[in-house]
Amino acid sequence: MPSTYRLSKVGRKLWTRDRARTPREEVERLLESTEPGGTVTIDLRGVDVFDFSFAAEFFGRLLQRLPTEHAGRFLVVEHIGPWTGPNLQATLEGLELAAIVRDEDDRYRLFGKVTETDRATFEALAARGGRSTAAELASGLHVNLTAMNERLQKLVGRGVLRREEAPGRARFTYHTPQS
């Protein structure tokens, strides 16, 4: 069962780095209590705006720590608004980080510093129900297997995909939050 953190409980206008520390620590605790494969969702409904320092301290530090401190867990952002989206995008680009965003139509996509290759790989996996092997994706995207493995490893390293070893088989499956 995914956990949801409503950021609006901190306020509608979220200014400064200091204000981000407590909510960030609360989300860290949620991630720690989440099983591998689980998701913590940040709900931005009701948040009018945050400045770049808040975004860097909250989203930036969470996403930086995600692949190492909370490997195998997902952090998803939803209900991005017209006034939170641009600042979040700018902050993540500046920090060279990527985040998973869920749209109103339940579609998952990448946000932040993302190449077209990253985006295409993630979306292809999402289109397959969020679960696939490297070979299946390579075939679908007409990419050789070695290159596809490199793409997927990179996304796992950025914390936006999870890799799971298939029991009894010498291969891995890759997952997005929807799986």
Next chain:
Amino acid sequence: MRVPCVRLWHIVRACHPTNGVVLLAAEPVPFAYGSRFAQNQMSASPSAPEKIDSVTFDRLLAQQDPVETGLFDLRATGFIAPSGLVNLGLAIEASTKVNTEVQLLLRDDSLCTYLARSGFLIALPPACRIEPEVADLYHAYDHRIGRSPMLIEVTRLYDRDALDVLLDRTIDTVAHVRHRRNDALDVAALLSELGGNLLEHGGGSGLLALQVYREGSDSFLELAIGDLGPGIRASLQRNPQIGRLAGDLQAIQHAVRPMISGSTEPARGSGLYQLLRLTREHGGSVQIRSGAAKARWRADRPHGFGFDTPFLAGTQISFTLPGG
């Protein structure tokens, strides 16, 4: 047209011996700077500028050396922009630290009235003596403070709560010139960054002013914020990962790049980078002044320009945005 980017600094001093103009070579992020000469801003003038703003303020410092002498002669001045108000207020405050009394000479009643209405006089330290006598004006406009939709009076920023109040007022004020709510929130986000920097790096206290101007069908706003803290170079040098910075201008140049901070904590150092990025997106201009240098960027030009300036402690930043 973008100037091709190069990775080396080229510092060239103009021939004029009193000209402190420094050229900025091209730098890849966030702007490409051209190796163009900027106009000499340091030429001597017998009297204070008619208008004091972010450009002419340094002319005043160069001509009169008022921080050292304690005498600010503005009898030739008829108007002071928000950037001039903040910079002047800080210069007077700096002067009171080295002089037992500081004199501010003003031209006439209309300027005195403007300075009272803008909150400038109330923000001055007690050691500053003003001529002509303006004792009544200190209180004449108290009832108007915080009520104008077109300006935020010169305000001392000293803690987060004060910053929060200013941010709410900023959103309301900017909405008078930028009609998309997003724009007002963008300006507030920028002010939040600059105010946060001031409180954390700028000695914990500073001045701020904002005004909306209308000229016929055109409108624009100017916001200025500044402190007398250690300055950008000293702040950045606290981070051992940043190499030695040769001067204030190099420090400013460094500071506007992403992820450059005096702190070694992760995810720091994007405020000034975002200031330049957003201002450019909105078609505005930015000036960052720190110590003995300043740099200016305009959205309609691919080049930034750097200048030597007379020394004033701390950091003073101003930006303008056109109406829209």
